[in-house]
Amino acid sequence: MTAERHELHELVDELPEDQVASVLADMRRRRPQNEGKTWSPEFFGIVDGADIPADLATNTDDYLAASGFGRDSL
Numbered sequence: 001m002t003a004e005r006h007e008l009h010e011l012v013d014e015l016p017e018d019q020v021a022s023v024l025a026d027m028r029r030r031r032p033q034n035e036g037k038t039w040s041p042e043f044f045g046i047v048d049g050a051d052i053p054a055d056l057a058t059n060t061d062d063y064l065a066a067s068g069f070g071r072d073s074l
Helices: 003-014 018-031 061-064
Strands: none
Touching: none
């Protein structure tokens, strides 16, 4: 961490509570935006098809265990 960033952290910690909201709003405006990046990430929705169990989200551990995930390799 640079000396400037460390000083910024210290100054933020010393802010009076009534100034936090306005400083936070200013920092949010200054934050670089994720230009060119859109939701959803590339991996999102890669599992698709009619053979996917309807209860996959609620029974993930069972399906992983059935496929051998978590077992020590021999």
